[in-house]
Amino acid sequence: MGVMTINGRRVAFTDEKNVLSVIRKAGINIPTLCYLSEMSTFGACRLCMVEDERGKMFASCSEVPRDGMTIYTNTVRLQKYRKMIIQLLLGSHNRDCTTCAQSGDCRLQDLAHKMNITSVPYHDTRDVHPIDTSSPSIVRNMNKCILCGDCVRACSELQGLGVLEFTRRGADALVSTAFDRPIAQTSCVNCGQCRVYCPTGAITIHSNVDEVWEAIGDPTVRVVAEIAPAVRVAVGDAFGMKDGAGVMGMIVNAMHRMGFDEVYDVTLSADLTIMEEAQEFLERLSENRNLPLMTSCCPAWVKFCHDQYPEFEQNVSTCRSPQGMMSAVLKEYYRDPENSQGKKTVVVSVMPCTAKKMEIRWKRNYTRGQQDTDIAITSTELINMIRDFGLELGDLDPEACDMPFGLGSGGGVIFGTSGGVTEAVLRRLAPNHSKQLMDNIADCGVREKKWIREFTVSYKDRDLRICVVSGLGNARVVLDRLKAGEVQYDLIEVMACRGGCVMGGGQPVILGRTPRDARTAGLYRIDNNESVRKCDENPLVQNLYKGMLKDKAHELLHVHAADETR
Amino acid sequence: MLEQSCYDLADRCIAKHGAKPSSLIPVMEDIQDELRYLPGELLSYVAEKIGVSEAEAYGVATFYENFSFEPKGKFEIKCCDGTACHVKKGIAVIEALQKELGLGKDKHTTDDMLFTLETVSCLGACGLAPTMMVNGKVHPRMTPDSAVALVRELRGEES
DSSP: EEEETTTTEEEEEEEEOHHHHHHHTTTTTOOOOOOOOOOOOOOOOOOTTTEETTTTTTEEGGGGGOOOOOSSSSSSSHHHHHHHHHHHHHHHHHHHOOTTTTEEEEEEEHHHHHHOOOOOOOOSSSSOOOBBBOOOSEEGGGGGGOOOOOOHHHIIITTTOOOOOEESSSOEEEEEOOGGGOOGGGTOOOOOHHHHHHHSSSSOOOOOHHHHHHHOTTEEEEEEEEOOOOGGTGGGGEEETOOOOOOOHHHHHHHHHHHHHHEEHHHHHHHHHHHHHOOOOOOOHHOOOOOOOEEOOOOHHHHHHHHHOOOGGGGBBBBOOOOHHHHHHHHHHHHSSSHTTTOEEEEEEEEEEEEEHTTTGGGOOBBHHHHOOOEEEEEHHHHHHHHHHTOGGGGSSOOOOOSSSSSOHHHHHHGGSTHHHHHHHHHSSSSOOOHHHHHEEEIIITTOOOSSEEEEEEETEEEEEEEEEHHHHHHHHHHHHHHTOOOOOOEEEEETTTSGGGOOTSOOOOOTTTOHHHHHHHHHHHHTSSOOOSSSGHHHHHHHHHHTTTTTTTHHHHHHHHHOOO | OOOOOHHHHHHHHEEEEOOOGGGGGHHHHHHHHHHHSOOHHHHHHHHHHOOOOHHHHHHHHHHHHTOOSSOSEEEEEEEEOOOHHHTHHHHHHHHHHHEEEEEHHOOBOOTTSSSEEEEEEEOOOOOOOOGGTTEEEOOOOOOOHHHHHHHHHHHHHOO
16 A cells, blocks of 8 residues: 655556556556566566656565555656667567567557557677478477577466477577477367467467368368357457457358358357256266266367376266367268268368367367367467458458358357356256346356355255366366365366466457456447347257257267277 | 386386476486486486476476486587686697597587587686586696597596
8 A cells, every 4th residue: 555656647556466467547548568467576677667756766666565566657767778679579589570370469569569669770690590380270480489488388377388498598598398398299178278378479379260261262061160159259359349349240250251151150159068067967966986077178188188187087077179170060960961062061160269260179179080170270360361351340240150050049058158068067957047037147156256156055955066167277277286185176167278268369459458257248248139048948059859869869969989099 | 129127227216206297307317427428218217207297397307407208328528618618728638539539519429428628618727727627627727639638548448
């Protein structure tokens, strides 16, 4: 508690952990490249330097606010130093901006532009490093790395993995993997959080956009798209709309215009997931087998469990993810010559997630030896396609998804946020869809603003102990407690990214903003607007179980060899 | 593949310092003292046992010049190129040894695993410049000829 003077104005502070937070609260957005409020303070970039009344300079991210402090954030001396820091960073940076995937969204580029830097007096003397394209999800180009360490901390502090680390020293310092192995040969789970936090183009999404355009351009191919729940509240960000605005209809319109033959909604297969997973849950409960049941929608989590906690692999649901189920159903539908009309079908999924690019390759998700999802692209890649095609999303009228796979329940929509899968399961187990009951479920603790949510709900004659966790580092805490016998649960929902898919590694990143709450609220808003909020009341789901899935539900909706995740 | 005895050594070192993350450097040092290098597989093994990520252990090992993933020769020669040794023509000594041993910028150990030649920044014996150190023993006021003679003498002792 106290008051400090910033640039001559008095600013009160309460429990801000550092001077930087007070400055930003006062509406002055001084630049940083290595400061991330959710992680430990690193203090490496020195851009947040401020000056006190005696001319002493210090990094505001690493200074505790004190009552009576007087600081200046933008003196001529500070301006000069900040400019030099950016010039030095640019001096050892591969500046192929025009061909960089990050161009336009690059924090370094943004700062250079804002500080009016028009020349770089330094030459790059560093060795050229090969580009690591081994991962289906991300591309690492260390020639664009500025050693801010954001990816290192995202990987170890948020995700509890520590795949990326600073190696070597001084001018040779390099963010790398153990023994400089290609990232695909490490325990990387492909979550893409390193890419979310990378301020430059050093870590970018492994783009599959060209393959999609190829398929669209081929007249013998029917291109069928499926759109994941979290995509609809993120794509608008890139077109200047309000954070978390629901733009599903506009996305569908844009995709139809771009040449996708059919556009379907993954909320439908999210409903199928709940049908299958709720049944699996009840079976395991009655047999008291492999409990707690752990969710299987998130491929990064599935790989994490496989690599790090093999003892819990049998607890993971055998359900395919919504992406896996949707593609299996679509491919099955077009196996019927009457539906395929002699055309080959290419299934393109649009996901908030980089790990989905890995998941589609898992043989456990294949149906009859065939890969169901042909191409997985992220929301960010979809945004690129829309821009490339020359469309302004905000100008498009909303359109509905196509039939017969274009409708999901509200329970399917909230899959995109942490707690959504659990809430949808609870709705499935609920005896009716009364508003009161739906509200009670929402208030049971499943939407609490915590990374680890623990709560108990009554079902028939017993209490169900449930844990909802997001962020793999938090998942590690839960699993370690479980292993030590400190906690007991019946159901654990795990999402690899903090907050769930809305903050997935493939979502657009907005400079200086964390739209987690806005996107989550956006999904709940859409859910509130749905007439059908329980998966079992979705007429398309009922039709599928009466028709195609009658004796194929297990084959199409579950994984078959649980041991393979590479 | 490393011999089982190496893993036993790692287990002993971990037992001595405790299976905790802060034991990383002492354990690495003990292993390197014993084997005269730090085998990569062993580093991964230690990292898992003491609960640090493999990448973090690799980061520490590559940060310190002292740790080597490559087996070192029987005689570890450290030639000083610090300020004092440099002005007293330490480079000439290093070049003469490189020529004699067939080593260079990227090759530090002879094929017969007898000699490893490293350039270091200071041995703390500037008054004796140019200096070199062989397995911990300092040799003062070297010339290209005396350095080569010393190496030949050591080689003679071996054969």
